[in-house]
Amino acid sequence: MRLRDIAHSRTGDKGDTCNISVIAYRAEDWPLIQSEVTAERVAAHFGPAMGGNVVRYELPQLHALNFVLRGALAGGVTRSLALDAHGKALGSTILDMEIDG
Amino acid sequence: MKTIRIGSGAGFAGDRIEPAVELVEKGGLDYLSFECLAERTIALSQQEKMRDPSAGYDRMLERRLKAVLPAARANGTKIITNMGAANPKAAAEAARRVARGMGMKGLRIAAVTGDDILDLILAGDYTLDESGRPVSDLGNKIVSANAYTGLDGIVDALAKDADIVITGRAADPVLFLAPLVHEFDWARDDWSALGRGTLVGHLLECAAQVTGGYFADPGMKDVPDMLHIGYPLAEVQADGSAIVTKVDGSGGIVSTATCTEQLLYEVHDPSAYFQPDVIADFSGVTFHQEGPDRVAVDGADGRARTGLLKVSVGYVDGWIGEGQISYAGPGAEERGRLALQLVEQRLAELGPSVVESRGELIGVNSVLPGAVSQAPPREVRMRFAARCETKDDAIRIGEEVESLYLNGPYGGGGVTKQAREVVGIASTFVPEDLVSQTVTILES
Numbered sequence: 001m002r003l004r005d006i007a008h009s010r011t012g013d014k015g016d017t018c019n020i021s022v023i024a025y026r027a028e029d030w031p032l033i034q035s036e037v038t039a040e041r042v043a044a045h046f047g048p049a050m051g052g053n054v055v056r057y058e059l060p061q062l063h064a065l066n067f068v069l070r071g072a073l074a075g076g077v078t079r080s081l082a083l084d085a086h087g088k089a090l091g092s093t094i095l096d097m098e099i100d101g
Numbered sequence: 102m103k104t105i106r107i108g109s110g111a112g113f114a115g116d117r118i119e120p121a122v123e124l125v126e127k128g129g130l131d132y133l134s135f136e137c138l139a140e141r142t143i144a145l146s147q148q149e150k151m152r153d154p155s156a157g158y159d160r161m162l163e164r165r166l167k168a169v170l171p172a173a174r175a176n177g178t179k180i181i182t183n184m185g186a187a188n189p190k191a192a193a194e195a196a197r198r199v200a201r202g203m204g205m206k207g208l209r210i211a212a213v214t215g216d217d218i219l220d221l222i223l224a225g226d227y228t229l230d231e232s233g234r235p236v237s238d239l240g241n242k243i244v245s246a247n248a249y250t251g252l253d254g255i256v257d258a259l260a261k262d263a264d265i266v267i268t269g270r271a272a273d274p275v276l277f278l279a280p281l282v283h284e285f286d287w288a289r290d291d292w293s294a295l296g297r298g299t300l301v302g303h304l305l306e307c308a309a310q311v312t313g314g315y316f317a318d319p320g321m322k323d324v325p326d327m328l329h330i331g332y333p334l335a336e337v338q339a340d341g342s343a344i345v346t347k348v349d350g351s352g353g354i355v356s357t358a359t360c361t362e363q364l365l366y367e368v369h370d371p372s373a374y375f376q377p378d379v380i381a382d383f384s385g386v387t388f389h390q391e392g393p394d395r396v397a398v399d400g401a402d403g404r405a406r407t408g409l410l411k412v413s414v415g416y417v418d419g420w421i422g423e424g425q426i427s428y429a430g431p432g433a434e435e436r437g438r439l440a441l442q443l444v445e446q447r448l449a450e451l452g453p454s455v456v457e458s459r460g461e462l463i464g465v466n467s468v469l470p471g472a473v474s475q476a477p478p479r480e481v482r483m484r485f486a487a488r489c490e491t492k493d494d495a496i497r498i499g500e501e502v503e504s505l506y507l508n509g510p511y512g513g514g515g516v517t518k519q520a521r522e523v524v525g526i527a528s529t530f531v532p533e534d535l536v537s538q539t540v541t542i543l544e545s
Contacts, residue, residue, distance in 0.1 A: 013367065015528065049470035078140065
């Protein structure tokens with residue numbers, strides 16, 4: 001299945017750092033999300049162009065993960081050459097991830 | 102038991118006005134806060150102030166106040182906002198003109214100043230957080246330096262019976278935390294209470310982002326009556342626990358899902374959310390759906406602040422030139438790639454100075470660099486952007502894309518081009534003792 005079937009996501013930016021939350025719709029899918037959506041897989045999804053530096057935080061009581069990508073926004077919203085300089089659309093691309101479960 | 106009702110009237114400078122009016126008319130609010138100051142906005146406002154000493158505050162201030170003041174006055178709702186941007190005093194004068202123009206007498210308007218610390222930063226020996234280089238490296242490119250100030254100025258203004266409080270660069274959640282500190286008389290070292298109040302501010306400060314905005318995904322996350330999306334309010338108890346909700350009959354949705362998304366929005370380590378007054382800890386936050394569009398919020402905590410204030414340093418950072426052109430039908434992607442290649446080679450041959458560039462196909466890889474199309478796209482929009490030292494060079498970027506009309510691949514259409522000056526933002530930190538806030542009261 002795709003991550004989109006079991007989780008939703010929101011993206012935020014601060015300076016050159018992007019953060020992406022991944023939140024389970026249902027409590028029963030949380031263990032799968034916790035084990036499958038690792039920092040390594042998220043780093044691989046975004047590739048070297050986005051810095052490759054991913055840290056994951058867990059909020060088990062909310063069935064939520066928070067990924068922090070430093071140096072991912074080409075200098076940040078004020079100077080990035082990207083069309084989506086905030087990176088607001090990035091989190092939605094992560095929902096394409098294939099999950100074995 | 103005392104409950105304070107605080108609403109969010111705007112989450113960015115260009116936000117809608119009607120939902121704030123609905124909130125102030127029907128929300129039974131004690132306070133209505135407007136967060137309208139993005140990182141870069143204050144630097145742009147500083148440039149405006151340099152050109153005109155009576156400018157440099159939010160251009161929608163007058164419109165917003167005209168819309169909400171009648172109900173705010175009638176209901177006793179106090180207004181707090183960072184629409185002062187680079188010039189809170191001029192903004193307070195503008196607010197007084199609006200009040201007088203509406204025949205309102207005796208309205209007390211406070212300007213909170215002290216966040217503008219450009220002189221301090223220029224004179225001191227500070228290091229840029231991003232590059233590790235001294236601030237002085239930026240030389241005469243610096244246009245502004247503003248500290249993210251804490252709650253003292255706003256609390257002082259409320260203690261002086263201000264009806265409207267206008268700040269410059271306050272930390273966003275402080276616009277909500279400060280009235281709670283004022284009402285509940287929380288000690289400045291009651292870290293748990295300050296952490297919980299910060300959470301209320303954090304959930305509300307982006308307005309519709311907690312009531313179903315930035316959320317809808319048809320078939321997965323549906324939002325009722327998005328057209329009339331309501332802005333949020335919180336009912337806050339003396340211990341800092343709260344209900345997040347919205348006005349009955351407004352559109353949108355308040356759910357544990359909207360609250361969880363907004364909890365993590367622009368947050369890094371959830372256990373360490375750095376604020377001027379406290380390090381808030383969101384790691385143990387819980388949400389409970391109490392009823393339709395009513396979510397109980399609890400479990401935030403806090404610990405002693407760092408004693409340092411973050412400073413946003415604005416500097417001019419060259420120019421960005423850009424051009425776009427569309428291709429459609431079979432082979433659209435290949436023609437888009439050929440167009441990109443031609444622009445890159447032309448610029449290399451003709452030599453406008455390009456510091457950095459980015460070429461992409463909208464519809465394929467403009468959001469996620471390196472993405473590949475799963476099936477041949479039926480249309481793409483080629484986009485080329487470059488950072489240049491000078492305006493003239495930046496203009497050349499768009500001109501090169503435009504020349505593809507006659508000189509480029511088959512069927513290119515709909516060129517747009519632009520060149521804009523870049524105001525970058527960097528950060529540094531100063532000891533809080535070096536920043537003092539001043540409250541000036543005007544009366545209409």
